[in-house]
Amino acid sequence: MKPNPTASSASPHAIEFRDVRFSIGEHRLVDGLTLAIRRGETLVLLGRSGSGKTTTLKLINRLLEPGAGVVSVEGRSTADWDPIRLRRSIGYVIQEVGLFPHFSVERNIGLVPSIEGWPRAKVQERVRTLLRLVGLDPALAARFPAELSGGQRQRVGVARALAADPPILLMDEPFGALDPITRAELQREFRELQAKIGKTVVFVTHDLSEALLLASRIGLFEDGRLAGLYTPEEFQRTSDATCAEYRKAFRAVLPLAPAAP
């Protein structure tokens, strides 16, 4: 019982993990994770498939609950949040997008604001603003997901996640299923968008070039553990073996920074 209404905004971190564990049976998917995510940063979780990145993401919006340890959002343990309120204050974008196939683009984007009781006109206005923000023609509002290209669908996915203006955005390999050209386009646009909106973004990928392009910090994941936290510059220079392995794997296809020692 602490009468401290400013506690949440006073916390310097948007999201915090304290010795968090998550297992399914004997298998430890996240093992002793301690991590603080700053407000307004873009933290990219980089790692192989199965290294615990997606699990970590789902622990933030309580799609999964930690077996041990505490995950806090805005200074409050997710266990103390009403999960519905928590999720509505966190945008969530996944690789498969998951647009509602029976809703128009407008209803897809406007669903949460409508449920939250926004007046219709305001929802419509918001949908148009968001479509423009993600680089789509507002005329697409009447279309259905099946009538959009993959890139357009993912843009709508991002617009939907931003609909209720959540301070936090979780993105799970959002551009993974797109063709390389569309992917590059969306990555670039997302970088500009992030500079404009300044959300706290947690972004999961296994693509090093994507991580280097978007991250303010890169969290390297290995076997359910955080193997290191680097700025993109540090990541390219560190002598850490795993980072070096990543650079080597990607240097074959992409000219990254000058060869590290």
Next chain:
Amino acid sequence: MGLIHYFLSNRTEILELTLEHLWLVGVSMLLAVLAGVPTGILLARRPRLEKPVLAGANIVETIPSLALFGLLLPVPWLGARADRLAILALALYALLPIIRNTYAGITGVDPAVVEAGRGMGLTDRQLLLQVQLPLALSVILAGVRVATVISIGVATIAAAIGAGGLGEFIFRGLAMVNNNLILAGAIPAAFLALAADLVFGIAEHKLRPRTSAR
């Protein structure tokens, strides 16, 4: 042929029994939907219940219809009126396809869509009513369609316990070795089944969620 003449001269009774038949099937289907759809939804949420419940519905399905009517006969309130009993038996038969299709329809919704819905903070109820049920509706209707068509056939047997319906003609015809009588029951029953199939087919198509603006 004497058949047409026979139908014309007995049209009032044929119509009466057809309506009675429809009533038996209609009420039992209504009960089956009211019980089966929520059960299917429950199974989709509690996967642990899926096997035992479907096994139970499967067992009911394997009881020969005549035996099921007979088995229910000694049940106090139920056995007092043949039509009550027939309706319950028909409803029990209809449960399996309805439960199974509801379950299949809901669990068949793209997991990414459900995850996105959950992730954006829809409550279970909102997810069910706005997303899962609309997307599963045509599959659920397909189950109701199968159940109805089967039920129209099985309902002819209800006459054996005195519940009426078009089976009256069939049993009477069998006893009297009168083909015209048998056909007076069988032909309208066949048409009812075809009509039900057609109507539900159209409904299934119309209620398939719209996924394009054109």
